[in-house]
Amino acid sequence: MTTAEQPTPRKKTGRRPGGADTRRTVLEAARAEFAARGYEKAGMRAIARAAGVDAALLHHYFGSKDRLFMAALEFPVEPKAVVELVLAGDRATVGVRLAEFLLGLWEQPGVLDRMLALLRAAATTEQVAQLMREFVQEELVRRAAAELGLDQPELRTELMLSQVIGLAMARYVIGVEPLASASREELLPLLAPTFQGYLGGA
Amino acid sequence: MTTAEQPTPRKKTGRRPGGADTRRTVLEAARAEFAARGYEKAGMRAIARAAGVDAALLHHYFGSKDRLFMAALEFPVEPKAVVELVLAGDRATVGVRLAEFLLGLWEQPGVLDRMLALLRAAATTEQVAQLMREFVQEELVRRAAAELGLDQPELRTELMLSQVIGLAMARYVIGVEPLASASREELLPLLAPTFQGYLGGA
Numbered sequence: 001m002t003t004a005e006q007p008t009p010r011k012k013t014g015r016r017p018g019g020a021d022t023r024r025t026v027l028e029a030a031r032a033e034f035a036a037r038g039y040e041k042a043g044m045r046a047i048a049r050a051a052g053v054d055a056a057l058l059h060h061y062f063g064s065k066d067r068l069f070m071a072a073l074e075f076p077v078e079p080k081a082v083v084e085l086v087l088a089g090d091r092a093t094v095g096v097r098l099a100e101f102l103l104g105l106w107e108q109p110g111v112l113d114r115m116l117a118l119l120r121a122a123a124t125t126e127q128v129a130q131l132m133r134e135f136v137q138e139e140l141v142r143r144a145a146a147e148l149g150l151d152q153p154e155l156r157t158e159l160m161l162s163q164v165i166g167l168a169m170a171r172y173v174i175g176v177e178p179l180a181s182a183s184r185e186e187l188l189p190l191l192a193p194t195f196q197g198y199l200g201g202a
Numbered sequence: 203m204t205t206a207e208q209p210t211p212r213k214k215t216g217r218r219p220g221g222a223d224t225r226r227t228v229l230e231a232a233r234a235e236f237a238a239r240g241y242e243k244a245g246m247r248a249i250a251r252a253a254g255v256d257a258a259l260l261h262h263y264f265g266s267k268d269r270l271f272m273a274a275l276e277f278p279v280e281p282k283a284v285v286e287l288v289l290a291g292d293r294a295t296v297g298v299r300l301a302e303f304l305l306g307l308w309e310q311p312g313v314l315d316r317m318l319a320l321l322r323a324a325a326t327t328e329q330v331a332q333l334m335r336e337f338v339q340e341e342l343v344r345r346a347a348a349e350l351g352l353d354q355p356e357l358r359t360e361l362m363l364s365q366v367i368g369l370a371m372a373r374y375v376i377g378v379e380p381l382a383s384a385s386r387e388e389l390l391p392l393l394a395p396t397f398q399g400y401l402g403g404a
Binding site: 119120122123124129130132133136137141152154155156158159161162163164165166167169170171173174175176177178179182186187190191193194197198 | 321322324325326331332334335338339343354356357358360361363364365366367368369371372373375376377378379380381384388389392393395396399400
């Protein structure tokens with residue numbers, strides 16, 4: 001699964017020895033711009049200007065606004081990838097596929113910690129909640145809705161997301177047992193029908 | 203629906219003009235005891251002692267440890283009531299019943315605010331998370347598991363709870379649209395099958 005940890009430059013030119021500093025400066029400028037203007041209104045050019053770098057360089061390193069956002073907020077999963085891998089595939093097995101994807105993703109080093117950090121920040125800071133809201137609506141819900149082709153595709157996608165968020169909270173933040181220690185094999189048959197119901201149009 | 207806001211004294215005797223102060227003192231002592239010793243180990247007698255009141259008076263006003271806990275933490279819903287009203291009834295319609303109960307509960311003044319305050323506190327303070335964990339396990343999960351009579355009743359109850367928590371987070375904290383503005387009528391047919399799947403043994 002792709003994560004947003006690294007900027008994944010299209011090629012390494014080695015021309016910029018100050019790359020790490022530049023990256024840090026860019027991410028700081030991005031966080032400031034997203035915080036000040038929200039996800040929708042934040043501009044790549046404004047971020048480049050604030051960071052004192054060329055807009056072309058910004059695109060070279062981060063590709064697009066969603067990737068820059070994910071890097072700046074250490075967003076652990078790329079919505080595009082979820083839509084392509086999970087939602088755009090065979091509808092009859094979307095529930096199992098999503099449950100497998102999610103439970104596997106959380107076992108990858110760092111992914112869960114970053115997701116929980118974002119949830120905590122959103123739960124306590126309205127500004128972060130608003131950024132998450134705009135990002136999720138633009139990058140996940142709109143894309144998923146286009147793929148689903150069911151009635152109320154946005155509501156269904158968001159209910160799926162609400163189960164993901166709640167599972168993370170109950171299993172990892174509150175940590176109720178036996179949920180906290182349940183294996184992937186135990187959770188999969190219980191979670192898959194929920195996701196299937198929301199996304200499969202059962 | 204009962205809430206834990208008021209101590210629901212068995213009868214009003216009018217003999218204690220300092221009742222409000224006593225109540226405040228008791229709740230402070232309770233919070234300190236729960237924080238120091240956790241839900242399971244906290245003792246009614248220790249709380250009475252710390253508050254300088256008679257243990258009999260504590261029982262008179264709060265009845266039992268779970269009620270005192272709910273009052274001290276302003277817990278918005280009594281697990282016993284959920285189990286009795288929702289889970290102990292006809293299994294074939296448990297999903298609809300729970301979805302209706304929950305969506306109605308959140309529309310009652312103050313209930314949602316208190317639930318979100320607890321979720322925020324649990325998300326940021328491990329001590330609160332631990333209290334919630336112990337309380338939920340003892341008062342909700344154990345009771346519900348006894349009623350359900352399905353395989354993995356505790357895991358199923360906790361997955362149901364995870365959907366409730368996630369729905370509150372996505373709908374009210376992050377506030378993604380259209381979920382945030384969706385009506386009870388829109389949500390009910392999508393949520394009920396999820397709860398039915400977890401609790402109905404579908």
